[in-house]
Amino acid sequence: MTSDEELVARATAGDQDAFGQLVTRWERPIYALAYRTLRREEEARDVVQDAFLRAYRGLKGFKGEAKFSSWLYRITLNLCRDWMRKERRAPVAQVPEGVDPLDLADQQAAPTESVEDLVARREMSAAVQLAMAELPEEQRTAIMLKEYHGLTFQEIAEMQDCPLSTVKTRLYQGLSVLRRRLERQQAETARLRRETWESTTS
Amino acid sequence: MCEQRERVLDYLYDEASPAIRREVEQHLESCEPCRDDIRAFRSVREDLLAWDVPNQPSVWTPFAPVPVVPWHRQVPAWAMAAAASLMLILGAAGGGLAAYTLGGAVSVRDSGSVSAAVMTPAPQAAALDAQAIEALVRRELANTGLNAGAQATPVTTTPAPVVRVDPATEQRLLARATQLVGVSEARQLALVRGFLFEVAREAERQRKDDGQALGALRAQVDQLQAVLNQLVLQQTKVQ
Numbered sequence: 001m002t003s004d005e006e007l008v009a010r011a012t013a014g015d016q017d018a019f020g021q022l023v024t025r026w027e028r029p030i031y032a033l034a035y036r037t038l039r040r041e042e043e044a045r046d047v048v049q050d051a052f053l054r055a056y057r058g059l060k061g062f063k064g065e066a067k068f069s070s071w072l073y074r075i076t077l078n079l080c081r082d083w084m085r086k087e088r089r090a091p092v093a094q095v096p097e098g099v100d101p102l103d104l105a106d107q108q109a110a111p112t113e114s115v116e117d118l119v120a121r122r123e124m125s126a127a128v129q130l131a132m133a134e135l136p137e138e139q140r141t142a143i144m145l146k147e148y149h150g151l152t153f154q155e156i157a158e159m160q161d162c163p164l165s166t167v168k169t170r171l172y173q174g175l176s177v178l179r180r181r182l183e184r185q186q187a188e189t190a191r192l193r194r195e196t197w198e199s200t201t202s
Numbered sequence: 203m204c205e206q207r208e209r210v211l212d213y214l215y216d217e218a219s220p221a222i223r224r225e226v227e228q229h230l231e232s233c234e235p236c237r238d239d240i241r242a243f244r245s246v247r248e249d250l251l252a253w254d255v256p257n258q259p260s261v262w263t264p265f266a267p268v269p270v271v272p273w274h275r276q277v278p279a280w281a282m283a284a285a286a287s288l289m290l291i292l293g294a295a296g297g298g299l300a301a302y303t304l305g306g307a308v309s310v311r312d313s314g315s316v317s318a319a320v321m322t323p324a325p326q327a328a329a330l331d332a333q334a335i336e337a338l339v340r341r342e343l344a345n346t347g348l349n350a351g352a353q354a355t356p357v358t359t360t361p362a363p364v365v366r367v368d369p370a371t372e373q374r375l376l377a378r379a380t381q382l383v384g385v386s387e388a389r390q391l392a393l394v395r396g397f398l399f400e401v402a403r404e405a406e407r408q409r410k411d412d413g414q415a416l417g418a419l420r421a422q423v424d425q426l427q428a429v430l431n432q433l434v435l436q437q438t439k440v441q
Binding site: 036060115118 | 215221254258429433436
């Protein structure tokens with residue numbers, strides 16, 4: 001597979017197809033980052049478009065000091081931050097308590113997934129979103145870049161303009177908070193299930 | 203808090219060198235809090251995978267042709283305002299000349315009232331020059347109250363001077379004014395049509411979006427119903 005660096009060099013020289021390949025390669029991760037940051041599909045799509053447009057226009061200024069993907073992530077996070085500032089919204093929309101029953105019928109359910117697994121996965125997804133929403137922005141971003149995008153501590157430090165140790169502290173604190181909240185959430189869910197089961201069988 | 207925290211994170215995320223890995227593993231044997239962290243963080247990492255991102259069609263259409271901007275959007279606002287003012291002035295001039303033509307003479311209103319003076323045009327009257335037209339238009343605007351500058355002018359009882367034109371010039375100016383008014387009307391019509399077209403297009407887009415959302419909701423409700431039926435069946439079997 002052609003490397004990002006090679007495609008960037010070709011795109012900078014005017015090869016539009018090369019830039020198209022970069023878009024195809026990175027569109028999904030960029031959308032995932034924007035969606036998890038904003039929790040809004042429409043706005044996340046707008047951010048992806050803007051991010052690639054800015055990248056295209058800024059290709060000549062991209063010196064390759066960082067990876068192309070890191071550069072794109074940084075542009076995306078800046079756009080998300082601009083959007084949140086403009087809209088004066090919380091970075092992540094609050095997830096309602098419990099699980100939305102409509103989520104059970106989500107189209108993404110694997111065909112072979114049992115109903116119980118589907119319900120459990122949806123419950124966990126809602127719990128994760130709720131717990132992530134309550135983290136400070138820096139911790140949440142560090143966790144997203146590490147967990148969902150596999151960036152190294154060093155890359156996250158460069159993206160967040162902070163020392164390496166700060167990134168690790170953010171990760172550690174964020175994971176600790178998530179751990180407590182998810183454990184509490186799972187205990188609560190188990191209790192509700194038990195009560196529901198008891199009330200239906202009694 | 204354990205001093206080895208950062209190294210434990212390196213270990214957790216596989217960023218530790220082999221030597222550091224061995225040191226952390228030795229440390230974990232003797233540090234209960236770090237062992238507990240590692241176990242809990244691995245569980246959290248697994249839980250985080252449950253957060254899916256919805257599938258989306260490609261949002262990128264690179265190098266698509268630039269959308270054509272309607273011509274009326276390309277014209278600066280000041281140019282539109284200037285054109286409108288010009289049309290107004292020419293329209294007023296055309297109106298004055300039409301009144302003259304219909305009456306067989308130039309009839310200039312003074313101070314808002316129609317003058318009783320009707321004069322037969324002299325065949326040898328000097329051709330109407332630009333200054334005369336301007337004077338005529340200004341006076342017409344002042345009398346009809348359309349000119350902001352003229353509105354402030356105190357009303358005078360002095361009869362307005364009569365401007366004479368020869369019939370050929372008069373016909374030419376009238377034809378020109380009529381033509382310009384026609385162009386102005388056509389332009390206004392195009393503007394209105396463009397606006398209506400955009401409104402209709404926006405409404406159609408909204409209708410489609412609503413239809414898709416409704417369709418998706420119906421599909422979700424159907425699937426939910428199926429899931430519920432399955433749950434009821436399973437519960438019935440258990441009972």
